[in-house]
Every structure is written in structure tokens, then in C-alpha cells.
Amino acid sequence: MIWPAEDLWLAMVALHPGLTVEVLPAIDSTNTELMRRARAGQAEPTLLVAETQTAGRGRLGRPWHGEAGHALTFSLGLMLKPADWSGLSLAVGLSLARSLDPQGELGVRLKWPNDLWVKRPPVSTGTPSGWGKLAGILIETALPTGIGHSGDEGRSHGREPGRYCVVGVGINIAPPVAEGLSTAPLGLQDLQSAVTAPEVLTKVAEPLLATLLAFERAGFAPLQNAFNARDALHNLNVTLSDGRHGVARGVDATGAMLVDTDQGQEAISSAEVSVRPV
Incomplete structure (x- = not known):
């Protein structure tokens, strides 16, 4: 695959000087790698993309794997110091939904607190009905002088100088094959047949960085109404x-x-x- 690393870097470094963009052919987990670097004192702003992820982690430690071309897996790490970390995973989800489905025509919705769901079309032969999971988010944080992690959202502790925040994203591109899940997955190619992982990265990466920087300044409150407009669970x-x-x-x-x-x-x-x- 050909990744638009240089174009992404040019766009994103304008928002956050010093940011680097890395694309690796394979790694255990992009989140794990950025947290490893943080433990070693490397807290530079980084967008880390993996073509193949062999030991990815979802919420509550659930495994999440991504094969080359079948999924987009990346993590964005940077130092943040918001007044309140509450709602960060919701802000990230909203950013992704807006980028993937700006007008809402694809039916991308937000499932609290950190998944993107799509309502499947009327059932046809051999096609599961109900909701399908399109993407998931995992957020972890590290203190500058040590490591602390929060699962989905960090919490401020006193007068911290900030935390290194690692936002992990997994988006299904090809229709996944999975059994035994309470919410069956689906891929963007179920909704847009010709889409590729590099194209999706181009859509979501820069707006995600902008969202994180805006969240640092103003928190989640300005996004409340926009989240509720895409809330998959509202009134259910x-x-x-x-x-x-x-x-x-x-x-x-x-x-x-x-x-x-x-x-x-x-x-x-x-x-x-x-x-x-x-």
C-alpha cells in the first residue's frame, strides 16, 4: 500500500510543530509501542500507523487485530493538559464520525463511550441485521515522569504538568469475519465499495489532531449537542x-x-x- 505520510505530516505539523508520522509494516500494537516509548522518556507527538497489528487491544483488554488492507490501525500520541479529561473518548469518536460520514448519509453513529456503529440495511439473505461495529477507540495516558493508564480516559491528578495521551483507533475497512460477538462488525467497504486504508487515514488524521487540541482548550461541553445528534443509543x-x-x-x-x-x-x-x- 502507498501511504500519504509526507502529505499528512505537512498538514499535521502545521497544527502541532514537531509531530512525526511513521508507517510500520507490522507491530504488536500501535498503542503499546507509543506507551513503551513514553516509559523510555520519549513523549514526542507522533502519528504511528501499522499495516498489520498482531496484538491490538480494545476496551477492557479485549483483543483487536488488524490485517494489511483489511483495517486501519493507528495511534496518535501527544502531550495534553486539559482542565478536565472527561468526555475525551466521545470527542474522538465524534471526530471520526464527522470525517467518515460528514453528512450522515452512511448512517455512522456513536455508541457510548468509544465505538462507531452503523445500522445495517434491511436484512437480505445471508446478511446479519441490527447494528454493526465499524470502529473502536482506546485511549491511554502516561505521566511525564512515570506511567499511569486509564483504559479509556485519563483523569487529572492535582496540578500535573500534563500527560502523554495515546489515542488508538481501529477502523474496519474490508468486511470482517467474526463470530460470537454481541455486535457483529462491518467494514467501510460494506458502505463504500472502493475505499482503502490510506484514503481513510487521510480523511481522519488531521481532524483528529485538531479535535484533541480543541479538547485541551475547551473540553467536551462544546461537542455535547453534536454527539447527541449522532448518539446510537438515544431513546433506546x-x-x-x-x-x-x-x-x-x-x-x-x-x-x-x-x-x-x-x-x-x-x-x-x-x-x-x-x-x-x-
């Missing part, structure tokens, strides 16, 4: 990982999911909460 009956049921009502200004339960409306913000439509 959902069940939480602790067994409670309710109706999803969008997210608040911090990115917490609002759920109407028998006990009243609750703001769900724990990274350990898994939400599925009933």
Missing part, C-alpha cells in the same frame, strides 16, 4: 453491566450518559459500564 431501552435497565437520554456536558431508571435519571460515567440495547 438499555441494560447496564450491573443489571439495571433504563432508557438512554444522550450525554451531559461532561460526556456522562444519562439514563432514565426506576430510581430517576442517572449520569453514567464509569469506564467499566457496558451498555447494550435491550
